[in-house]
Amino acid sequence: MKTNDQLRTTALADIEHISVHGRTTGSLSPLTLFWTGSALELEVTGSELWVEVEADYDTYEPWISIILNAEPVSRQMVTAGRRWICVFRGMNERVCKNIRIVKDTQAMSEDTACFLQIHAIKTDGEFMPVKKKPHKIEFIGDSITSGEGAIGAKEEADWIPMWFSAIQNYTYMTAAALDADYRVISQSGWGVLTSWDNNPNCSIPAQYEKVCGLLKGATNEKLGANRDYAFDSWQPDIVVVNLGTNDGSAFQTPAWVDPATGVSYKQRLHDDGSYHEDDIAKFERAAADFLTKLRLHNKKAHLVWAYRMLGIPLMPAIYRAVDTYKRESGDHHVSIFQLPGMTDETVGARSHPGVLAHEKAAAELAGYLKGILQS
Amino acid sequence: MKTNDQLRTTALADIEHISVHGRTTGSLSPLTLFWTGSALELEVTGSELWVEVEADYDTYEPWISIILNAEPVSRQMVTAGRRWICVFRGMNERVCKNIRIVKDTQAMSEDTACFLQIHAIKTDGEFMPVKKKPHKIEFIGDSITSGEGAIGAKEEADWIPMWFSAIQNYTYMTAAALDADYRVISQSGWGVLTSWDNNPNCSIPAQYEKVCGLLKGATNEKLGANRDYAFDSWQPDIVVVNLGTNDGSAFQTPAWVDPATGVSYKQRLHDDGSYHEDDIAKFERAAADFLTKLRLHNKKAHLVWAYRMLGIPLMPAIYRAVDTYKRESGDHHVSIFQLPGMTDETVGARSHPGVLAHEKAAAELAGYLKGILQS
C-alpha cells in the first residue's frame, strides 16, 4: 500500500467547521451519538478522509451509514473498540465533499454498556463551512421511527441491530424531500403511556426532557445521557409524533407487574373487545400532556401527530387527546395526519415496515408537511 | 463487551460445506476473489460469525458487500491489511442463515498491487450444505457490467472504487430474478477489439481463457491470475456478452500509440461521420472470433450478445458479426438482445447507469433469458 503522508489528524473539538445532528451533550471530546439518525456532518476538500470511532456494548452493537454528497455509500457494524474507518480515498483533492457519518441504530435502552463515539478526523483536506438547511424537523416515535425491519429478509425474527436503518427510513426520506435538518427521538416498543407490554416505565414523554434519558447505567450517566437537554440550542419548525402503536398493543397483551413493588399495570379491554373507558382515558390524558410538554419546549413548532403504518385503532383517542389539548391550551398549531398503512407488498423484516413502506410514508408525509412549511 | 467464548476459527480449506462464486484458482488457502460479484457463500447456524479478510493495493482499494438471507445488509471499503469483520451477532443459534461475502469492485487492471482474500471463518455455528441454484449465467462486459456509477451522486467525477457496485447491478438482479448462480468477467473501458481509447491490449477476448488475465505483475502472477482457467469446472447455461460500448467510443477518440513500438492504433471515421469499412470489419471479425472462443469453452451455453444502455451505434456490426459466426460455425444457439437505454432519470454517477437503469435492464434481460431457459 502506498501511504498518503499528507494526512493530518484533528480532534473533533479542533475542527473549525463542523455540524452535529441529533441531541448531544455538546461535547466533542469525544462526540457521543445517542439517537438513530444522529450524525457528524462535514464539508471537506482533500483526497482522503478517515474517521476515528469508538464503540462498546454488551449485546447490541451500533451500526453506521456513510453518506457522501447526499448518497449512501457504506453501511457497517461498529464492533467494540476504537479504530479508524476510511470514508474516502483517491478523490480530487480540490473538490469539496459533503460527508455524513450517521448512527444507523437506535439508542439501546436494554444495553447499558452500548455507546458510539467519534474522536477525530484524519485527512489531507481543509474543513469548509457546513450549510444549514432551511427547515428543522424533530421526529418522535417507536420501532417504526427507529427503522426496525427496514433492512433484512421478511423471514428474519431476531431482535438485533442489523435490521434497523436510519436511512431506509421515512424520517431521512421526509427530511431529504423537504430539504430539512432533522432529529429523531425513538425507541422500539415504547409508547406514550406504556410500552407494548404495559410497562409504564417505557414512556417516551417521561424521558423527553433529557439528552437521552432512556439510557441507564453508570456509563451513560458519565456520557451525559441523563442531563437536561438544552432545547434552546435547536428549535424545530415541525415536531412529528409517531406514537400510539405500542399503546394500542398494550390493550392486547398481558399485564406488566413491577418486580420492585408487585404492582400490576394493564390497559384493559371490555369483553366485547372495545377499550375500557378508564384506560383509553389514561392514554388520552398522557397524549394531551405530552403535547403540553412539547409546546413548552418547542415554542414555534407546528406539532403533527402522525399515526398508522401498523394499524389505526387508537386514532379516535388521538383525535380526542388533541381536541383536549387544544381546548385546554388554546393552541391551534397542532394537527393529526394518517400515514399510509404497511401492506403485504411493503412489509420488511420482523413484520415491520420495509423500505417500500417507508418510501410511501415519506412521500405522503412530506406532501403534508410541505403545506405546513409553506403556510 | 461480553465475549462469546463459543467462537471457533476454521480456515476456509477446512470448512466442509462451502460455495465459491466467480473464477478462482481453486485455492482456499486463502481464497482470492478476483472479479466483481465473486463471492464466498455459506449456510451456517450459530449466533455469531466473523470473516477474516486481507487486502492490499497501491491505488484502488477493494469493497465488499454482505448479503444475509438474500438481502444486502452491509457494504464497506476493505483497507490494506488482514483483519476480522463481523458478519452477524446475536442471532438465533439454531436457525440456519445464508451468507454471501461479495467483492463489490472489479479486478483492477491498473493496480498491480490490488487483491482481496478471505482466510478463515470464526463462528459458534455449524456449516451446512449450500444449495446450488438451478441455472448458471456468465456475464462478460465493461464498466456497465462492473457497475461503475451505480452508487454515488450524479455529480461525482472521480474514477474510484466507491462508485462501483456488484449488487446495484443488472447482473446480480438478473441472476436473482432467474434464480441463477452467476459469474462476471468485466473491466471498465475495455472492449472486444480495443479499449475506449484504441488500446488493443485492452481486449476482453484476449484474456478470456485465463483465471483473471488482465491482472499483471508479480503479486497477481503468484496469486494465479494468469493461470489457464478450468472451464470444465463451471459450465454456464447462458453467456451474456455486454461489450461494444467501448469499441464504439474508439471511433470517436484519438489514436493510441504503443509506447514500446511507436505503432499507432485507431478505429477511423469517414469525413461524413460513418465508420470506416476496414475498421468496422476488424471489430466484426473480433466479435465473431470471440463467439468462436466462447463456444469452444462453453459447450452447452446459449450465447446472448446484450448491448445498449449507453447508446447503440455498433448494433448493426454486432448483428453482422453474429451472422458471420453463425454462418462459419453452423451454430444457432446465439442471439442478440437490445438492452433499455439509460435516460436522464436513470443516470447514476460518472454519467454511467444508476441503480434505476440497472433495475430496468435486469427486468428486460431477465424476461428475455427466461424464454431461453424455458426453451
Added chain:
Amino acid sequence: MKTNDQLRTTALADIEHISVHGRTTGSLSPLTLFWTGSALELEVTGSELWVEVEADYDTYEPWISIILNAEPVSRQMVTAGRRWICVFRGMNERVCKNIRIVKDTQAMSEDTACFLQIHAIKTDGEFMPVKKKPHKIEFIGDSITSGEGAIGAKEEADWIPMWFSAIQNYTYMTAAALDADYRVISQSGWGVLTSWDNNPNCSIPAQYEKVCGLLKGATNEKLGANRDYAFDSWQPDIVVVNLGTNDGSAFQTPAWVDPATGVSYKQRLHDDGSYHEDDIAKFERAAADFLTKLRLHNKKAHLVWAYRMLGIPLMPAIYRAVDTYKRESGDHHVSIFQLPGMTDETVGARSHPGVLAHEKAAAELAGYLKGILQS
C-alpha cells in the same frame, strides 16, 4: 349494410335474467337510472346487441359508459330523444358476454328536465342468469364521488357533464378490487349540513331516504324520484360516507340568503381563522345524526367515514361526531379512514381529482375495506 334478421326486441320487463345497479323505483317499463354508477347488467349470448335509451334535459345531458366483460369499451353523450345504441356486433354467438350500461353522470339537481331511461334490448342471443357479487358497498359523497374532473384537461373550467365519470372513479375501482356490487348517492357541491356556499337545502342526509330526493319538478315526481326508498331491497355490507369537503368550504364562503324567507345561513370563522364553536358543533350534530339515520336503514353495514382527497380541515370534527354517535348509540361498527390527498401530479379537470388520484384513493380504501370485510 347487411342486416341481421335474427335480432329480436325485448322490453326490459320481459327479460327473465336482469340485474339493475343503483337505487330505482323498481320499474322496468322503462328503467330510469338516477344516480351516477347506476347500471343495467346482463349476461347474454348472441352475436349482436342493441339497447334502447331515452334522454331529455334542459341543460345537463347524461352520458353513459359501456362495460363489456369488465372492460370499458365505449363512453358517449346521450342527446335528447329515444334511440337504439349498438353495444356489440359480430361476436361469437355461442359465447356468453357480461355487459353493463352505466350512467356516467350524476343526478342533476339543477336540471329538473334531465333523465335517462332504458326501454328495451334487441339481440339474437339468450339472456342468462347474472351472478351477484359476494359483497355490497354503498358510497355517499359529493363531487369527488361523482367523479367530477376525472375526465378532461387540467385547464377545463366549465361545469358540464362531460368531465364526470363513474368509471374513472374510486367507487368503481374500489368495488372492482373487492369484487363488490355497489351503489352511489352523490351530488357536487352538497354536504352534510349545507352546500359549499352555505345553502342548508343542499344536504345529502335530508334526501337520503328517498329514491333520489334531490331531483325536483314534475318530471322527476312522475318518475318516482321522491318516493320512499325501499332499503330492505338491498342491504350493503359497508357504507362509505365521503362528505365534509363542502361543509368545510362553507366556512370560507359568503352567507347564503334564502330567497323565500330572507333568512341568512353562514358557517362562521373566528377572526383568527378558527372555526366558530357553535357552527362546527352544528356540523358535528348533523354528521352524528346522519350516522344514526344510516344505521336505521342499514342494519348490518359497517359505516366508514372516508375523508380527504381535497383537504382535511374537518377531520377533527368528524372524529368528534363519530365519537358522539358511538357514545349515544353504543354502536361500534363505525370507523374513519383518511383518503390520500390529491397532488399536483394527480389533479384532473376543474381542480378536482384526476384518474390517478382516484386510482390511488381506491388502492388505499380497498386495502382498508378488505380488512373490514374479512373481520
Added chain:
Amino acid sequence: MKTNDQLRTTALADIEHISVHGRTTGSLSPLTLFWTGSALELEVTGSELWVEVEADYDTYEPWISIILNAEPVSRQMVTAGRRWICVFRGMNERVCKNIRIVKDTQAMSEDTACFLQIHAIKTDGEFMPVKKKPHKIEFIGDSITSGEGAIGAKEEADWIPMWFSAIQNYTYMTAAALDADYRVISQSGWGVLTSWDNNPNCSIPAQYEKVCGLLKGATNEKLGANRDYAFDSWQPDIVVVNLGTNDGSAFQTPAWVDPATGVSYKQRLHDDGSYHEDDIAKFERAAADFLTKLRLHNKKAHLVWAYRMLGIPLMPAIYRAVDTYKRESGDHHVSIFQLPGMTDETVGARSHPGVLAHEKAAAELAGYLKGILQS
C-alpha cells in the same frame, strides 16, 4: 330539451380553418377517413358543436374517438347511416377548444363496403387557425400498430373492430410525447413480403404508394382509395416501420394457395427449425426494397425499423436488410430500434399488446426518436 337556435351548419369544404390528419384524397365533400388514427382537427369557440358523420359496412363497423383539448372524452361505434353526433354542449362560448374526431379502427381490407365520412359541422362558434405541430411522423405497421387488442378483456377472441384503438396506441402516445403530427399506415395480419399465412397479396409495400390501396371494390374505387398518394403534400421527419411480425409467422403457418392460379406460397423452415436461406433472403430483399421505396417518397425522413413487442425472430434478417439497403443506396439515415416485448402483465385482448404494453413501447420509442429529432 332547450334548443340552441344559434347553431349554424357548415360543410367541411366551407370551413376556413381545418386540419386533416392521415392520408386522404384531399376531398372535403365529404372527407373520407381511411386509416386508423386519421382525424379531423378544429379550433373552435362556441358553446356547442356537432359533427355530421356517415358510415357503412357489411361486417366491420368503424369506431371513433373524440379528443377535446388533448384529452379523450368519448369513444363510440358508428353504425350504418348518416347522423349528427354531439361533440360538446354548454361550454364557455368565448373560450377556444381544440377538438379531434379520430378514426379508431383500421382500414378494413376484408370489408369492401366499409367507410367512414365526415360531412359537416354545426356550431355556434367560430373556427380559428389550427396550429401545426413542430414534427411529423409516419407509422407503418400491422395489427400492433392498428392497436388490435389494446381495448377489451384478455379472454376476448373475436376479431371485431371494438378491440382496436388508435388512442390506447403507441403511435398516438409517441406522437404526443414528441409533440408531433402523425399518420398511420397499418393492417392486421399483413407483412413486408406476405401476410401471417403466406399470402403475397397482403404486402404493405405493394400498397404504399396509393392513398389506401388495400381497400378494394367499387365503393372504395369511387372514394379514391386507389389513387396515387400525393407524397409532396406531407413529408415526415421520421418514418417508423413496425413490420416483420407477420413475416415471421409465415414461416410457422401452412402454405397459401392462390385460388386463381393454384400457385402455392410458403416461407419454409429447415427440419431443425431454422429459416430456409432462400426464403429469409426473399424477406430481406423485400425489406430492403421497401426502404428504397420509402426513401423515394420521403426525401428527408429518418427511417426507423422498430420491431418486437410480439417476439424478435426476424431481427437478424432486418439488420441484414438494412445493411443491404445502406450499401446499395449509400443512404445512412436509417436505423433499427428494438421495441420492448409484451409480457404477461401487459397483454391485452386477443393475445395482443394491451394499453400497458403500448405505453411502455411509446416511452422507449419516444426516447429514441427524440434523439433523432434533436440531431
